[in-house]
Structures are given as C-alpha cells and as structure tokens.
C-alpha cells in the first residue's frame with residue numbers, strides 16, 4: 377500500500393488528488409488476491425446511519441470484519457439521537473467507549489465537515505444528502521478499471537436523476553481527475569444545464585448521449601428526495617429515458633452498464649439490461665467490500 381497516505385477521514389472525492397484515488401484503487405485491487413493481515417485488529421467500527429442502506433452498510437461491515445475490527449452493535453434509530461442528542465455528542469460518547477472508526481450516512485449535505493476534525497476517530501462518509509458518496513464512486517471506478525486498465529479518453533455517461541445524486545457528484549469528481557470525460561443525461565428538471573459548471577457535459581437526448589459511450593452508470597429516480605413535478609410520471613420517464621436493450625446497443629460493444637442500486641426495475645432500467653450480458657451491477661457490489669477495506673485500512677494509517 378502507498379506510503380504517503382495522510383488522511384484520517386474520507387469525506388468526499390472532490391478534494392482528493394488523482395494519486396490519492398489511485399492509491400485507494402490499487403489497495404482495493406491488491407486485496408482481491410491477497411487480503412491484508414488484520415490491520416484493524418483491536419479497532420472498533422460504529423455505524424451512524426440516519427437513512428436506509430443495504431449495500432453500503434453490509435459491505436462496510438464485511439470489510440471491517442475482514443480487516444479484523446470489532447463492529448459495534450449501534451443503531452441510530454434506537455439511540456439517544458432520537459431524543460435530540462447531537463451527532464457530535466453521540467460520536468464523542470461512542471469514542472469514549474472505544475470506537476475508532478465512524479461510518480456515517482446522513483440526510484444533510486456536508487454534515488461531516490465540522491464533525492470530523494473534532495473526533496480522533498476516522499470518519500468515513502457513507503452518503504451525505506445530495507453531496508457525496510465517495511466509496512460508491514470508488515467501487516464504480518474499481519469495476520471500470522478492472523475492464524479498462526486506464527480511464528484516459530473514456531466517455532462515461534451518468535444517466536438519470538443527477539439533481540439529487542451524491543453518486544453522480546462523487547463519480548464526476550473522481551472520473552475527471554483520472555482523465556475520463558463525463559456526460560450527464562436526463563430531463564432538464566433532473567439534469568439542470570447549470571450542472572455543467574461541475575465539469576460534466578450535459579445532454580438531454582438519451583440516444584445521442586449513449587452513442588459511442590464506453591460505459592453508462594444508471595441512477596434511480598430518488599422519489600424520496602423529490603418535491604412534486606420533476607417528472608410528469610414514472611411511465612413518461614421510462615418511455616423517454618429507460619435504459620432498454622435497444623438503447624444499450626448504441627454504446628460501444630461490451631460497454632458495461634452500472635447501477636449503484638437500489639434499482640427501480642422498469643423505470644430507469646429494464647430487467648433485460650439489468651440482468652443482461654453488459655451488466656456489471658453485481659461486480660460493483662462485490663467490489664464494494666474491497667474498496668471499503670482499502671478506505672478503512674488507509675484511513676487507519678493516518679489516525680493518531
């Protein structure tokens with residue numbers, strides 16, 4: 377693993393260097409064939425999740441255990457957070473109990489920026505509002521790098537509800553640093569033209585966007601974050617933007633289809649594509665454990 381890693385926390389990818397991102401991907405790839413020998417033995421990992429999760433929570437838990445850590449049985453829902461205790465007080469109290477790593481999912485964008493420097497433990501962002509989901513993007517990149525080797529000159533299309541997506545933002549930041557071109561596609565209310573300021577090309581015509589793409593990352597409609605009126609109806613959205621086999625065929629041959637999950641089958645993606653030969657969706661999930669092992673192991677090295 378890299379010698380010059382100095383980050384206790386992983387709050388996002390926007391401020392990481394290309395070398396930082398490569399270091400995480402290299403460590404994750406190396407763990408596939410040779411898992412490290414318990415670098416987190418004696419450490420305690422706690423999950424502070426105020427939003428639901430299947431993949432992120434389960435794979436972080438598997439990653440922590442494979443690195444030798446103890447996982448604290450703590451549930452935000454049944455905790456004194458529900459009585460109004462602040463997130464910082466909760467973290468300080470859990471730290472006093474011995475927690476060395478916090479994995480946090482929260483509905484508020486940027487919530488960890490002020491908290492992470494106030495605890496000694498590592499703080500890892502497992503998704504904050506519409507801001508970032510760094511480990512999701514890292515596992516997405518790991519999945520693409522296994523196929524391509526390098527990102528230079530690749531065109532990656534991110535299709536769907538970009539407005540509400542922390543996955544889109546983290547992917548954009550990382551892919552651009554590593555030399556890929558990123559295109560955002562979806563209807564204007566979900567892909568506002570001013571998102572071009574983030575550094576993506578914007579295309580509202582899905583067939584044009586798919587043509588010649590090296591990969592597509594399909595995002596679900598985040599109905600729980602939407603006020604009324606972003607799409608006329610799910611059926612209209614599906615007709616105009618669903619990734620069907622005919623649309624997927626517009627991409628380069630063998631271009632993979634990614635989806636961070638959970639999928640709305642029949643809305644943003646058809647089951648034929650989700651379960652078809654281009655699908656890399658379960659590879660992503662498997663790589664999630666490796667990417668999260670790498671993040672936990674690297675952050676641990678910078679913890680004092």
Ligand code: CP
Pocket residue numbers: 428429430431432433503512636637638
């Ligand atoms: N991709 C993702 O974050 O999935 P979960 O919400 O199930 O963790």
